[in-house]
Amino acid sequence: MTDELHALEQNKTWSLVQQPPGKRVVGSRWIYKIKFKYDGSIERHKARLVARGFTQTFRVNYKETFAHMAKMNLVRVLLSVVVNYGWPLYQMDVKNSFLHEVLQEEVYLQPPPGSNGLKDNMMCKLHKAIYGLKQSSRARYAKLNSVLEKARFVRSNVDSSLFVKTGTNGKLVVLIYMDYLIITGDNAVEIEALKRSLHQKFSIKYLGRLKYFLGIEMATSSNGLFLHQxxxxxxxxxxxxxxxxxxxxxxxxxxxxxxxxxxxxxxxxxxxxxxxxxxxxxxxxxxxxxxxxxxxxxxxxxxxxxxxxxxxxxxxxxGSIGQGIIMRNNKSATISGYTDEDWAGNALDRKSTTGYCTFVGGNLVTWKSKKQQVIARFSAEAEYRAMAATTCELI
Structure with a gap:
């Protein structure tokens, strides 16, 4: 708690003021959690100050929200490309990532336990976003987006969490998932330059090669990359x-x-x-x-x-704990897919089920099994619906 409060004060997150009349105050609380390493051992204990954002009112305390969560399908596609081209994978953790963007709205926070505001009945006027606010994710993404765009990265039209930089020195790729950044590319010098640039803008913890990512373990060997849980x-x-x-x-x-x-x-x-x-x-x-x-x-x-x-x-x-997905270096970038359906296979409503799987560079990256929304009156209709869903996924 002391470290968290010190980081908040050092970043000038708020200023203590008297509560203005008619202004709603957002509550605050502490959340305690344990961060684990990829082998299951405890890395550290952590305390985080969180605002009670569920008490905020739309168009009164905030206007827009946004959560930049990379799709897991995109993560697997990126891993397949990385394995086929032999690129390194690095992971970085942005510390207190919500504390780097100035809030556009006027928000007052109840002083957290342990701060000086409780003694003088003062309120915290927030200047920067903290965890729990409805607009925090949008503010954090806006800051990351501006920093990467200044570094000449281009945001992907498919997923707003993917940024690509293509130049004469090679290609760099940055994928954002919550507080984590996955960095890869074909130029080691450019990757190191990007790390130094990000360190100047944010408080970043370098986590080394990508081994453990959101509960997914990644084992690298001469055969490729093995993903399992x-x-x-x-x-x-x-x-x-x-x-x-x-x-x-x-x-x-x-x-x-x-x-x-x-x-x-x-x-x-x-x-x-x-x-x-x-x-x-x-x-x-x-x-x-x-x-x-x-x-x-x-x-x-x-x-x-x-x-x-x-x-x-x-x-x-x-009986299948050790199973997972393996990404091999097939020296290919071919995109292919397979699809099938069972016509009127559901005995309850007679709807068909679409199933497909797609491959990038010879590696399985996406799959789905989902019941179709309407009842197909003949098998060809169900087939076409399955093929349409697979075609959308391939595109």
Whole structure:
């Protein structure tokens, strides 16, 4: 807490003033968390001051919001390109990244516990954004965008979190995901120059080569890059007390018949949390995508039978913990895709399910299994809808 308050004061985040009449004050609180290394060991304990942004009112306390979250499909595409071209991958963490952009709105914050404002009944008039405010993400992105554009980076039209710089000295790529920056390119000198430039603008922690990224472990070898979520699976199995369960060979029973009538679940949030974690697990486990798409259709009103399907998926994961995706250097940049559908395969509403997977440079980068929105009256219609979805993904 002392380090966090020191950083806030050093950055001149606020000034203590008397509360103006008629102005709403946003509450504040402390959040404590533990940051882990890629091997599961504790890196450090951290305290962060967060504003209670849920009390803000649209068009009164803020006007626009924005969250720059790189799509995981784009991350896998970038990794495939990097492996095929032999580029290095570096990761950087922007410390207190919300504290670098000046707020456009007038916001007053309740002084946090431990500050001097509590003694004199003063309020904090915010000059810069902090975590929790509705407009913080937009302010942070605006600052990062301006810095990268001054360095002659061009923002991608496909994803606003991707910046590319092409010049006579080579190509540099920067991908933004929350507080993290992934930097790669074909010129080591330009990469080092970019690191020094970012250090002058922000307080940045250099994390070295990319090994652990948002719960995804990346192992580099002579065969390529291997992506997996072993620790994530083990933590999930431990949470549901299934570490010692008997593993299943398949993730779905081939004779499964979906049903919407049965004993309702007492704790719906428990089912929703499990399915949500399984959805995140499909980032590196395309083999469970179809099964997860089935159980995610009953998020609002699950029954006990649906929970049994979820546990069948967990038992399958118990026997496939070490599986993942491998990115090989195929010395190719070819884009290809495959698609299929099952006509009227859903026994409940007779809708078809679209399935596709796409490859960049010979490596699997995107996949999806999703029920179509309308009922196809013949198989050719379902095929065309599946091909249209795959074509959009390829483009």
């Amino acid at each position: 072993c620790k994530y699976v083990l933590d999930l199995l431990q949470e549901v007390n299934m570490l010692d369960c008997k593993h299943a060979i398949t993730h779905v029973d081939c004779k499964l018949r979906l049903n919407i009538e049965g004993e309702a679940m007492y704790d719906v949030s428990y089912y929703q949390r499990l399915v949500g974690k399984l959805i995140y697990l499909t980032i590196t486990c395309p083999d469970i995508t179809y099964a997860v798409s089935l159980v995610s259709q009953f998020m609002h009103s699950p029954i006990v039978d649906h929970l049994h399907i979820v546990k069948r998926i967990l038992r399958y994961l118990k």
